[in-house]
Amino acid sequence: MSYAVKNLVQGSKELIAFRxxxxxxxxxxxxxxxxxxxxxxTPLPHAPAYVMGVINLRGAVLPIVDLSxxxxxxxxxxxxxxxxxxxxxxTKVVGLLVEAVSDILTITDENIQPVPEVSxxxxxxxxxxILAIDKRMICMIELDALFPDTESEVA
Amino acid sequence: xxxxxxxxxxxxxxxxxxxxxxSGLLKLNDGDRDPETVNAVFRAVHSIKGGAGxxxxxxxxxxxxxxxxxxxxVRSNKLEPTQDVxxxxxxxxxxxxxxxxxxxxxxxxxxxxxxxLVKELEALAHGELPxxxxxxxxxxxxxxxxxxxxxxxxxxxxxxxxxxFQPIPFSFDGFGEEDExxxxxxxxxxxxxxxxxxxxxxxxxxxxxxxxxxLGEMSINCDTDALPALDKMDPEASYFSWxxxxxxxxxxxxxxxxxxxxxxxxxxxxxxxxxxxxxDELPMVPVPFDLSILDDSSSVEEETANERGASEETVAxxxxxAETASNVSRAARVAEKKESAAATAAAQNNAAAAxxxxxxxxxxxxxxxxxxxxxxxxxxxxxxxxxxxxxENDATGTSAVNMGLEELQQLTREIQDSVMAIRAQPVxxxxxxxxxxxxxxxxxxGKSIRLVTEGENTEVDxxxxxxxxxxxxxxIRNAVDHGIETxxxxxxxxxxxxxxIKLTAKHRSGRILIELADDGAGINRERVRQKAIDxxxxxxxxxxxxxxxxxxxxxxxxxTADKISDISGRGVGMDVVKRSIQALGGRISIxxxxxxxxxxxxxxxLTLAVLDGMVVTVAGQTLVVPLTAIVETLQPExxxxxxxxxxxxxxxxxxxxxxxxxxxRVLNYRATQAxxxxxxxxxxxxxxxxxxxxxxxxxxxxxxxxxxxxxxxYTHVPGIAAATILGDGRVALILDVDAVVAASRGQSMKxxxxxxxxx
Numbered sequence: 063m064s065y066a067v068k069n070l071v072q073g074s075k076e077l078i079a080f081r082x083x084x085x086x087x088x089x090x091x092x093x094x095x096x097x098x099x100x101x102x103x104t105p106l107p108h109a110p111a112y113v114m115g116v117i118n119l120r121g122a123v124l125p126i127v128d129l130s131x132x133x134x135x136x137x138x139x140x141x142x143x144x145x146x147x148x149x150x151x152x153t154k155v156v157g158l159l160v161e162a163v164s165d166i167l168t169i170t171d172e173n174i175q176p177v178p179e180v181s182x183x184x185x186x187x188x189x190x191x192i193l194a195i196d197k198r199m200i201c202m203i204e205l206d207a208l209f210p211d212t213e214s215e216v217a
Numbered sequence: 218x219x220x221x222x223x224x225x226x227x228x229x230x231x232x233x234x235x236x237x238x239x240s241g242l243l244k245l246n247d248g249d250r251d252p253e254t255v256n257a258v259f260r261a262v263h264s265i266k267g268g269a270g271x272x273x274x275x276x277x278x279x280x281x282x283x284x285x286x287x288x289x290x291v292r293s294n295k296l297e298p299t300q301d302v303x304x305x306x307x308x309x310x311x312x313x314x315x316x317x318x319x320x321x322x323x324x325x326x327x328x329x330x331x332x333x334l335v336k337e338l339e340a341l342a343h344g345e346l347p348x349x350x351x352x353x354x355x356x357x358x359x360x361x362x363x364x365x366x367x368x369x370x371x372x373x374x375x376x377x378x379x380x381x382f383q384p385i386p387f388s389f390d391g392f393g394e395e396d397e398x399x400x401x402x403x404x405x406x407x408x409x410x411x412x413x414x415x416x417x418x419x420x421x422x423x424x425x426x427x428x429x430x431x432l433g434e435m436s437i438n439c440d441t442d443a444l445p446a447l448d449k450m451d452p453e454a455s456y457f458s459w460x461x462x463x464x465x466x467x468x469x470x471x472x473x474x475x476x477x478x479x480x481x482x483x484x485x486x487x488x489x490x491x492x493x494x495x496x497d498e499l500p501m502v503p504v505p506f507d508l509s510i511l512d513d514s515s516s517v518e519e520e521t522a523n524e525r526g527a528s529e530e531t532v533a534x535x536x537x538x539a540e541t542a543s544n545v546s547r548a549a550r551v552a553e554k555k556e557s558a559a560a561t562a563a564a565q566n567n568a569a570a571a572x573x574x575x576x577x578x579x580x581x582x583x584x585x586x587x588x589x590x591x592x593x594x595x596x597x598x599x600x601x602x603x604x605x606x607x608x609e610n611d612a613t614g615t616s617a618v619n620m621g622l623e624e625l626q627q628l629t630r631e632i633q634d635s636v637m638a639i640r641a642q643p644v645x646x647x648x649x650x651x652x653x654x655x656x657x658x659x660x661x662x663g664k665s666i667r668l669v670t671e672g673e674n675t676e677v678d679x680x681x682x683x684x685x686x687x688x689x690x691x692x693i694r695n696a697v698d699h700g701i702e703t704x705x706x707x708x709x710x711x712x713x714x715x716x717x718i719k720l721t722a723k724h725r726s727g728r729i730l731i732e733l734a735d736d737g738a739g740i741n742r743e744r745v746r747q748k749a750i751d752x753x754x755x756x757x758x759x760x761x762x763x764x765x766x767x768x769x770x771x772x773x774x775x776x777t778a779d780k781i782s783d784i785s786g787r788g789v790g791m792d793v794v795k796r797s798i799q800a801l802g803g804r805i806s807i808x809x810x811x812x813x814x815x816x817x818x819x820x821x822x823l824t825l826a827v828l829d830g831m832v833v834t835v836a837g838q839t840l841v842v843p844l845t846a847i848v849e850t851l852q853p854e855x856x857x858x859x860x861x862x863x864x865x866x867x868x869x870x871x872x873x874x875x876x877x878x879x880x881x882r883v884l885n886y887r888a889t890q891a892x893x894x895x896x897x898x899x900x901x902x903x904x905x906x907x908x909x910x911x912x913x914x915x916x917x918x919x920x921x922x923x924x925x926x927x928x929x930x931y932t933h934v935p936g937i938a939a940a941t942i943l944g945d946g947r948v949a950l951i952l953d954v955d956a957v958v959a960a961s962r963g964q965s966m967k968x969x970x971x972x973x974x975x976x
Contacts, residue, residue, distance in 0.1 A: 101947075102947065103948075104838065104839075104940075104947055104948040104949060104950065105838065105886075106931070106934055106937070106950070107884035107885050107886065107934060107935075107936055107937065107950075108884070108885060108934060108935055108936070109934070113931075115948075116927070116931065116940060116948045117947075117948060118598075118942045118946050118947060118948050120595070121591070121594065121595040121598060121925070121942065122925070122929070122930065123925045123926065123927055123929070123930060123931070123940045123942075123948055124930055125930055125931040154929070154930045154931075155930050156930060
């Protein structure tokens with residue numbers, strides 16, 4: 063924690079990078095509460111397709127979002143190797159299903175490149191920047207933009 | 218402990234005292250003439266007054282004082298507590314409660330109301346009181362609230378040098394906001410010599426004298442003879458004494474009451490002036506004077522607050538007991554008397570405690586209790602998970618682990634029950650609030666109504682209590698306004714002109730049942746029906762049973778009152794009540810007999826944290842159906858299933874037909890309807906009357922589940938009430954039976970349909 067804080071003071075931030083199919087994304091580490099393995103979720107009726115259901119996180123009911131489906135890619139087929147990133151979004155806690163967590167990055171603002179103009183609304187909505195690290199392209203996404211309050215995950 | 222904390226304690230105690238006051242008055246109203254009841258009522262008002270005085274809540278003090286005076290007349294048998302008298306007193310108790318609330322939260326009180334009550338109270342007191350001031354009603358048994366010491370803002374004595382300082386006449390008129398400049402009345406002479414302790418406990422002579430000045434016209438002589446030379450002066454000692462002559466219409470007891478909280482830290486003599494003349498030069502005893510207070514008042518205050526809290530109760534009681542015993546110049550003798558009086562006081566205390574019938578209690582922050590309850594909930598789930606995995610890994614079921622687990626299960630169950638019991642509270646406070654509402658509303662509409670309560674000590678979870686008050690208030694208002702007829706009509710119908718509303722609470726098979734019965738006219742079914750037709754709630758030619766008509770009043774936008782009053786009948790009536798009861802997981806129904814009144818029955822869960830449920834399987838998913846909703850379960854036979862229209866099916870149960878609802882279909886778990894013969898039907902009672910058969914695939918069993926909110930991290934799901942965690946650690950959803958039934962009704966019930974969709 064103090065390490066992260068120190069980094070923040072110096073103008074750099076830490077990100078958690080993860081993989082969905084062949085793409086890499088990252089989110090601010092400060093919004094990540096924990097990372098855990100996949101467990102079977104209880105499906106919710108009348109839920110949007112990207113909400114996989116709810117799981118028990120030490121007594122709390124945690125909704126699981128298939129991030130792949132949410133980002134407009136194909137639905138995930140979760141296996142035991144998938145992981146759930148438990149993230150805090152404002153007052154709510156949500157689990158994000160991703161294929162694997164790949165890296166923890168420490169970056170400064172200069173490392174972030176702007177998002178190129180693309181036609182997709184979705185990309186424009188959630189993408190906050192692009193990082194080039196070791197010839198990889200990592201897309202930084204903003205979780206609050208993915209699940210704004212008004213939408214509350216169920217449009 | 219800062220001032221606000223102390224004040225907070227005072228207000229908490231006020232609430233207790235107010236409850237005591239009201240229940241005492243109601244007992245008196247029921248004909249109880251036990252002196253202890255009167256005393257309890259008196260003590261309650263007195264304690265509020267005492268505490269309020271310490272905080273300078275003048276409005277509260279002045280009202281409580283008038284109230285107390287009248288109560289004192291009852292106590293000393295000068296005033297017979299008739300129904301009329303008690304009516305005024307109950308109203309005064311309401312106003313007192315308002316004043317307490319206003320003092321705490323700010324905001325105003327109905328001035329005219331309190332003023333007229335003050336007049337009524339005074340009239341009562343004077344109507345029976347001999348006008349001579351020498352009445353010797355027993356001094357209040359000062360059950361001193363550990364009201365904190367007043368802010369010790371000691372006025373510094375004027376820096377004076379020792380020589381030639383003469384007693385100076387000193388008028389306190391400037392302080393006066395006396396209600397009546399009392400020129401008449403008898404002349405008293407008061408000699409007031411504070412001891413060192415008075416100052417060290419944070420009292421201040423000037424404030425006491427100022428209070429005294431409010432009683433009448435007075436002149437003060439400060440005696441400084443005892444003041445030593447500056448170099449010999451003990452800065453913490455008390456050297457001054459005051460001789461006050463006061464002309465007042467109030468009694469000697471009133472004068473003593475001013476010094477009530479300082480009494481045992483000073484020498485006090487109160488006399489008629491005539492008698493006093495011979496006693497002019499009292500030898501001045503050097504009395505300690507605590508000057509340190511000036512410098513360091515806050516720390517002293519802190520200590521004294523605690524000290525006072527501890528010692529005040531016994532000392533006050535002791536003193537007042539001593540006082541009743543002796544009549545003149547008792548202050549000097551108090552010391553000797555203290556011991557014997559202490560015994561009396563102890564006895565009194567015991568009696569009071571026994572009368573209150575309350576065991577020892579502690580105040581605990583609600584958050585802590587909730588945290589404990591949550592943890593215990595986790596423990597229960599964990600224990601279930603543990604035993605399940607042990608059972609899976611140990612088929613023989615005889616190992617020591619299994620034995621231990623069973624005991625653990627019992628223990629967790631017991632822990633859970635005890636923890637739930639912590640939150641359980643008697644419904645009494647809510648019921649008491651209702652009696653006030655009945656009084657007020659009955660007054661407004663000019664009816665005479667008695668509220669009878671039963672089972673006030675029935676305990677239920679605090680959240681339920683908090684949430685039941687609002688719908689109950691609504692229903693009580695309705696009962697008073699619409700249910701009970703006017704006295705004339707009642708008389709014409711051969712009934713007692715005084716209506717009765719009966720409020721009952723009882724435990725019934727793991728739920729709390731609250732009944733509200735009035736002996737009024739009952740439901741006018743013709744009018745209800747007509748109104749429902751007018752409002753397009755039912756078709757004009759609808760064929761409804763009496764019960765169904767009665768239940769129409771729960772529909773949205775339904776109000777039968779001919780004229781709209783400000784009490785009830787704004788069109789947001791029983792449907793709101795019903796919705797709030799449903800939100801609590803409860804049910805409400807009405808039964809009515811024309812001419813004999815109506816009875817509303819509410820059945821509510823004892824707690825909102827756990828629920829008895831039936832665990833069922835629907836389309837491979839595990840669901841929990843609240844047990845309270847289920848009337849019966851049955852295995853449908855093919856011959857009992859009848860198709861009805863395009864895709865509706867009915868099931869015949871003992872020759873009545875009941876719509877079949879496939880839960881899996883309603884929740885979108887499957888695309889096509891399941892074959893009913895392969896599943897199980899749960900016959901449920903739905904809110905709008907009528908039954909539905911819910912189709913599920915299989916029943917797994919019955920168990921108590923801990924309710925978990927879905928809304929906390931997600932959002933409301935139509936058809937789902939909440940979630941829970943089962944023994945295998947997985948989340949199961951709890952079915953919202955009413956929403957599912959409403960959804961199955963399709964278009965026929967538009968309002969309910971939209972309700973089901975929005976939650």
